[in-house]
Amino acid sequence: MQSNNETIAICKFWSVLRSLLMDYPTCFQRSCEFLIGKMPAYDNEGATISMEDVRDAEETIAVNTIEDQLNARRMRQMRSQKSTVASRRQQAVCVRRAHKNYGPKKNPNVILDGLNMTVPKGAIYGLLGASGCGKTTLLSCIVGRRRLNSGEIWVLGGRPGGPGSGVPGPRIGYMPQEVALFGEFSIRETMTYFGWIAGMESREVDERTDFLIGLLQLPNPTKQVKNLSGGQMRRVSLAAALLHEPELLILDEPTVGVDPVLRQSIWDHLVDICKGGKTTVIITTHYIDETKQANIIGLMRGGRFLAEEAPTELIRRYQADSLEDVFLKLAVLQNKGKRRRSSILANVVEKVELPPIPDPAIDLEDAEIGEISGEFGDNVSMSSKSRVVVPTELNAPVEALPPEEEPPNGCLERIKPMKWHHMKALVWKNFLSLFRNFGLIAFIIGLPVSQMVLFCLAIGHKPIGLPIAVVNYEMGPNNTSPICDYDKEHCPQNPETYEWNLTRFSCRYLDYLSRRQSNLVYYPTKEQAMQDAGRGKARLVLVFPANFSECLQVRVTDPRHADEFTIMNSAMEAHMDDTDKQVEWMLVRELQMAFLDATEHLSDVCNLPKRIMAFPVNFHAPIYGLEDPDFTDFAGPGVILTIIFFLAVALTSGSMLAERNEGILERSLVSGITGTEILFSHVLVQMIVMIIQTVMVLVLGFVVFGLTINGPVGWVSVLTLITGLCGMTFGFVVSCLCDTERTATYLALGSFLPMMLLCGIIWPVEGMHEILQWISYVLPLTKSTESLRSMLQRGWTLTVPTVYSGFISTALWIVVYLTVSILLIKFKKG
Numbered sequence: 054m055q056s057n058n059e060t061i062a063i064c065k066f067w068s069v070l071r072s073l074l075m076d077y078p079t080c081f082q083r084s085c086e087f088l089i090g091k092m093p094a095y096d097n098e099g100a101t102i103s104m105e106d107v108r109d110a111e112e113t114i115a116v117n118t119i120e121d122q123l124n125a126r127r128m129r130q131m132r133s134q135k136s137t138v139a140s141r142r143q144q145a146v147c148v149r150r151a152h153k154n155y156g157p158k159k160n161p162n163v164i165l166d167g168l169n170m171t172v173p174k175g176a177i178y179g180l181l182g183a184s185g186c187g188k189t190t191l192l193s194c195i196v197g198r199r200r201l202n203s204g205e206i207w208v209l210g211g212r213p214g215g216p217g218s219g220v221p222g223p224r225i226g227y228m229p230q231e232v233a234l235f236g237e238f239s240i241r242e243t244m245t246y247f248g249w250i251a252g253m254e255s256r257e258v259d260e261r262t263d264f265l266i267g268l269l270q271l272p273n274p275t276k277q278v279k280n281l282s283g284g285q286m287r288r289v290s291l292a293a294a295l296l297h298e299p300e301l302l303i304l305d306e307p308t309v310g311v312d313p314v315l316r317q318s319i320w321d322h323l324v325d326i327c328k329g330g331k332t333t334v335i336i337t338t339h340y341i342d343e344t345k346q347a348n349i350i351g352l353m354r355g356g357r358f359l360a361e362e363a364p365t366e367l368i369r370r371y372q373a374d375s376l377e378d379v380f381l382k383l384a385v386l387q388n389k390g391k392r393r394r395s396s397i398l399a400n401v402v403e404k405v406e407l408p409p410i411p412d413p414a415i416d417l418e419d420a421e422i423g424e425i426s427g428e429f430g431d432n433v434s435m436s437s438k439s440r441v442v443v444p445t446e447l448n449a450p451v452e453a454l455p456p457e458e459e460p461p462n463g464c465l466e467r468i469k470p471m472k473w474h475h476m477k478a479l480v481w482k483n484f485l486s487l488f489r490n491f492g493l494i495a496f497i498i499g500l501p502v503s504q505m506v507l508f509c510l511a512i513g514h515k516p517i518g519l520p521i522a523v524v525n526y527e528m529g530p531n532n533t534s535p536i537c538d539y540d541k542e543h544c545p546q547n548p549e550t551y552e553w554n555l556t557r558f559s560c561r562y563l564d565y566l567s568r569r570q571s572n573l574v575y576y577p578t579k580e581q582a583m584q585d586a587g588r589g590k591a592r593l594v595l596v597f598p599a600n601f602s603e604c605l606q607v608r609v610t611d612p613r614h615a616d617e618f619t620i621m622n623s624a625m626e627a628h629m630d631d632t633d634k635q636v637e638w639m640l641v642r643e644l645q646m647a648f649l650d651a652t653e654h655l656s657d658v659c660n661l662p663k664r665i666m667a668f669p670v671n672f673h674a675p676i677y678g679l680e681d682p683d684f685t686d687f688a689g690p691g692v693i694l695t696i697i698f699f700l701a702v703a704l705t706s707g708s709m710l711a712e713r714n715e716g717i718l719e720r721s722l723v724s725g726i727t728g729t730e731i732l733f734s735h736v737l738v739q740m741i742v743m744i745i746q747t748v749m750v751l752v753l754g755f756v757v758f759g760l761t762i763n764g765p766v767g768w769v770s771v772l773t774l775i776t777g778l779c780g781m782t783f784g785f786v787v788s789c790l791c792d793t794e795r796t797a798t799y800l801a802l803g804s805f806l807p808m809m810l811l812c813g814i815i816w817p818v819e820g821m822h823e824i825l826q827w828i829s830y831v832l833p834l835t836k837s838t839e840s841l842r843s844m845l846q847r848g849w850t851l852t853v854p855t856v857y858s859g860f861i862s863t864a865l866w867i868v869v870y871l872t873v874s875i876l877l878i879k880f881k882k883g
């Protein structure tokens with residue numbers, strides 16, 4: 054180990070060198086760092102004293118006598134302490150060179166800037182700093198919920214997330230800044246949930262709950278959390294962290310909204326549990342004075358610690374009455390001489406009396422380490438050096454180190470098995486939060502029912518009552534009369550001469566057309582009919598020429614004498630409003646079918662074969678489907694699957710996001726629950742919900758509304774269920790990808806519409822653009838819709854490729870979505 058004198062000598066040398074290299078400060082700094090790296094006697098990362106301190110001390114010696122004193126004082130305070138990996142692992146928490154940024158790389162928001170922190174076992178560590186200085190960020194890095202950009206963290210002897218640290222796990226008790234509780238739960242249920250996660254027996258949970266209710270003056274334990282006041286909720290949150298008596302308690306502002314008497318008793322309890330040295334507490338608070346009971350206080354500013362000392366030492370050194378006083382004085386002195394200072398800060402500085410310390414410059418030598426500006430609204434960057442004073446009064450027993458971390462060898466070793474007590478707590482929690490929420494239940498049951506009813510009543514049926522404008526010049530001046538008589542009984546053919554005398558065939562035709570479309574409106578002239586159709590009053594204008602029947606007869610019976618005039622007048626004119634393709638198709642079909650009906654009747658009365666005048670195509674019974682298929686049967690399978698799929702997406706992403714945004718997910722993850730366990734617990738509970746939904750949708754569709762079902766009911770139900778499961782896993786992905794309900798809604802909607810359009814639900818895939826057909830085939834609902842349609846209408850079973858490919862495609866999507874969500878839960882941290 055090198056002595057302090059040697060250190061100074063070396064630094065003097067570098068000081069001279071630096072004066073030569075004034076223009077190359079970076080080069081100098083690097084050289085010094087190199088030197089520091091060569092000095093194993095000191096913690097060059099700032100745990101005990103940094104070499105920068107030494108360098109600065111040396112420089113000040115050369116400048117004036119005050120600075121000589123400063124250096125002397127510094128040297129007195131130097132205590133060499135080797136900072137090795139072993140010593141870091143001995144601490145409850147040890148942070149070294151922590152860097153954490155938010156925002157883009159080009160313009161990062163630096164939150165932790167080379168921060169060092171040492172929390173000895175058995176200590177109460179008060180983490181103080183202005184709002185927004187990064188306390189919560191630091192804590193969430195310690196509990197493993199955020200990653201540092203660089204630097205290292207040791208917690209209970211291991212790295213967060215690694216073996217030996219107990220983080221995440223029951224060795225840690227974490228109270229996040231948000232309340233992070235389930236509003237629907239009672240206080241006792243909340244405790245039961247967190248107790249079970251920590252592996253406690255229900256009896257133990259009850260005993261501890263009773264104790265904590267007394268300690269934290271909580272109301273009746275049967276009271277629901279959502280009905281508590283803000284302060285009461287925070288105390289329940291604190292109780293949940295204290296419940297399982299963890300080794301390391303991390304409390305983010307536990308005393309907010311707590312009255313001074315109760316605050317004192319919370320602190321007394323913390324002091325009490327730390328006495329044996331088994332428990333360590335890290336606590337953040339805005340009430341500076343309450344941290345006087347802490348063993349160490351870390352004052353954070355600009356991403357580093359200004360001081361990391363025992364509160365008594367701070368008060369003594371700055372000859373202050375209270376810690377608040379210390380920090381105010383520190384703030385004032387540290388801001389003196391700063392180039393960038395806000396006018397508000399300047400005002401405050403001028404009004405505050407400087408402490409009556411013999412030589413502020415000496416006592417506040419560490420004023421150079423930074424500037425306190427946050428209280429005054431500045432956000433000035435600073436460079437700081439930290440000093441760690443390990444309190445001597447702590448009586449934590451020196452424990453054997455936890456085993457060295459060994460990285461898992463194979464992939465299988467990385468997979469953590471699900472724990473029974475975790476699953477018990479999660480499934481119970483999911484059930485309770487679902488069934489306690491009446492609105493949610495109404496939504497879960499009401500929505501699929503109403504969607505199915507609406508679909509079956511509204512979609513796919515033949516439009517009836519469409520207005521058809523008829524102009525029948527064959528009727529002469531009486532053509533506006535709906536009474537258009539024709540001889541229904543007799544054949545218009547002479548039985549002896551076989552000569553035809555076809556009259557008023559238009560009336561025969563209109564009779565059969567009106568049986569299909571009843572809303573025939575008669576007009577005297579074509580112009581009037583067209584005018585009304587132009588105003589949207591008719592979808593079709595039908596005009597019969599004055600000699601329609603006569604010309605038709607010539608055309609059919611004596612085509613050799615049929616001239617252009619005859620041909621023209623043997624056909625009715627049809628003018629259609631083609632804005633609606635479905636309606637146009639349907640009306641064309643109705644016109645043709647009415648003609649067939651009329652000619653069949655004519656054949657009938659003339660004792661001719663019925664189909665003598667029909668199209669020369671014999672339509673036999675369909676191979677599959679109905680003789681007169683409707684769109685409901687075509688769209689039904691796709692609609693059923695879409696309802697089940699997207700309800701599952703909404704339900705899952707909604708509940709997961711609510712859990713995450715309320716901080717409950719983070720808290721559960723810190724207590725050791727894995728992403729896989731969370732996902733599977735949701736799957737279990739929501740499977741039950743989905744079974745209910747599937748049964749309701751299928752019963753409504755097939756039993757109540759009589760949709761066609763020719764296939765195996767069992768496989769139909771299984772496919773519907775696994776499609777719901779697929780939706781659920783997609784919901785997991787949505788909730789992992791999105792930070793807010795709003796973005797989740799956008800993502801869900803953004804995926805709903807393309808799926809509806811491309812999955813062959815409303816239009817056959819074969820009718821799409823070639824590229825879209827390829828896209829369509831890989832979407833999760835295309836193959837399953839085809840499969841369900843084939844089972845329902847064709848009655849195919851699982852042996853047919855079209856059917857089983859639907860099952861395979863859905864299963865693959867489930868695996869993809871699950872994997873993506875597990876990876877996102879694991880790796881998507883701040």
Ligand SMILES: Nc1ncnc2c1ncn2[C@@H]1O[C@H](COP(=O)(O)OP(=O)(O)OP(=O)(O)O)[C@@H](O)[C@H]1O
Pocket residue numbers: 155156162164182183184185186187188189190191230883
């Ligand atoms: N996810 C995030 N993305 C971007 N910036 C963030 C994020 N979380 C925190 N910040 C920013 O980081 C800074 C530190 O936030 P943090 O919550 O750690 O402060 P804090 O010291 O705990 O404040 P308070 O005492 O008010 O709780 C703040 O400026 C905040 O805006």
